[in-house]
Amino acid sequence: QKEVEQDPGPLSVPEGAIVSLNCTYSNSAFQYFMWYRQYSRKGPELLMYTYSSGNKEDGRFTAQVDKSSKYISLFIRDSQPSDSATYLCAMGVGVSGGSYIPTFGRGTSLIVHP
Amino acid sequence: AAGVIQSPRHLIKEKRETATLKCYPIPRHDTVYWYQQGPGQDPQFLISFYEKMQSDKGSIPDRFSAQQFSDYHSELNMSSLELGDSALYFCASKTQGASYNEQFFGPGTRLTVL
Numbered sequence: 001q002k003e004v005e006q007d008p009g010p011l012s013v014p015e016g017a018i019v020s021l022n023c024t025y026s027n028s029a030f031q032y033f034m035w036y037r038q039y040s041r042k043g044p045e046l047l048m049y050t051y052s053s054g055n056k057e058d059g060r061f062t063a064q065v066d067k068s069s070k071y072i073s074l075f076i077r078d079s080q081p082s083d084s085a086t087y088l089c090a091m092g093v094g095v096s097g098g099s100y101i102p103t104f105g106r107g108t109s110l111i112v113h114p
Numbered sequence: 115a116a117g118v119i120q121s122p123r124h125l126i127k128e129k130r131e132t133a134t135l136k137c138y139p140i141p142r143h144d145t146v147y148w149y150q151q152g153p154g155q156d157p158q159f160l161i162s163f164y165e166k167m168q169s170d171k172g173s174i175p176d177r178f179s180a181q182q183f184s185d186y187h188s189e190l191n192m193s194s195l196e197l198g199d200s201a202l203y204f205c206a207s208k209t210q211g212a213s214y215n216e217q218f219f220g221p222g223t224r225l226t227v228l
Contacts, residue, residue, distance in 0.1 A: 008154065043118070043204050043219030044157065088156060101147075101170050102217075104156035 003027050006105030015114050023089035023105045028068065030091040033065050034102060035074045038086045046073065046088075057060055066067040079112045086110070116140055118207050118220030126193050126226045135223045139207030145169070146188040147217060148180060149204040157204060160172065163188055177199040192225075200227045 006023045013019055021035075032051055036044035048063040050056045056063045062075040072091070076083055084111050090102035120139040127133050139146050145164045149157040150173075159172035165180035174180070177195075182188045191197060202224050206217040 002158070006156075041221070041224075043206070043221050045219065046216065101159050101162070104158075106136065106154070106156045 001026065003103050003105075004089060004091060004105040007108055008106050010109040010111055012111045012113065013079055014082060015112055016058070017079050018114075019074075019079050019083070019110060021074040021076075021087050021089075021093075021108050021110070023072050024070055025072070026090060027091075027093070027103075028067075029093045030103075032102070033063070033072050034090045035061075035063055036088040036090060036104075038088060038107065040085075044088055058111045059070065076110075079110075080096060081112050081114055084110055084112050118205055118218055120203075120205050120220040120223050122223060124224050124226075128193055128228050129197060131195050131227075133192045133195060133225060135192070135203050135205075135225070137188045137190070137205030137207075137220060139186050139188070140203070140218055143207035143209045143218070145208050146182055146184060146186070146212060147206040147208075148174075148188070148190050149206065151202040151222075153201070155201075160190070171202065177214065195227045197227050200225060218226060 002024045034049040035047045037047050038044045053065050053067045060077045063071040086107040088107040089105040092102045121136045147162040148160040151157045160174040162170045166182045178192050179225040180190045205218045205223045208217045
C-alpha cells in the first residue's frame with residue numbers, strides 16, 4: 001500500500017461547479033501538506049500548503065486537512081476550464097538539514113468543460 | 115521571472131546507453147531536487163543537493179549519479195539505461211532562506227529508452 005493514496009480520475013465537471021479533490025495517507029508522522037497543479041507536459045506548480053489540521057483558503061482554493069482521519073482535500077470553487085489539469089497532493093515528515101522531501105500522490109486528472 | 119531550466123527537453127536513448135540531464139535552478143536558489151515521474155505515476159524523489167553537497171537521497175538507482183556545480187546547476191548522469199528508465203525527470207529548486215515548501219519545478223526532460 002502506498003503511503004499516499006489519490007484517485008487518478010479523470011474527474012469531469014461543468015464550468016462553475018465546486019470541485020473536491022482528496023487524498024488519504026497512512027504515515028501519521030506527516031506534518032506538511034501541499035497541493036500541486038500540473039498541466040500537461042509541464043512541471044508541478046505549488047498551489048497550497050499547510051502545516052496543521054483545519055482549513056486554509058486562497059482565492060477560489062481551499063485546502064482542508066484532517067489529521068485524525070489522515071485525509072486531506074482541495075476544494076475549487078467556481079471551476080474554470082483553465083483549471084483543467086492534474087492535481088497532486090504531497091506531504092512530508094519534516095525538515096532534514098534544511099531540505100524538504102515530499103511524498104506525492106498519483107494525481108487526479110480534472111477536466112472542467114465549458 | 116526566471117524559471118528552472120532543464121535540458122534537453124526530450125531525449126531518446128537505447129538500452130545500455132548513457133544519458134546526462136541538466137538542470138539550471140532559478141538564480142540565487144542553492145538547493146536542487148531531482149524527481150522521476152513514470153507514466154501515470156507520482157513524482158519519485160531521487161536526490162537533492164544543497165550548496166554543492168548531497169543533502170538527501172531517495173530512490174535513485176546505483177546506475178545514476180548526480181552532482182551540483184559551483185554555479186549551482188546540477189547534472190543527473192544515467193548509465194546502462196533500461197526500458198524502465200523511460201520517464202519524465204523533473205528538477206526543482208529552492209533557496210534555503212525560503213519557506214520549506216517552495217520548490218519550483220522545471221518543465222522536465224522526457225527520456226525515452228528504446
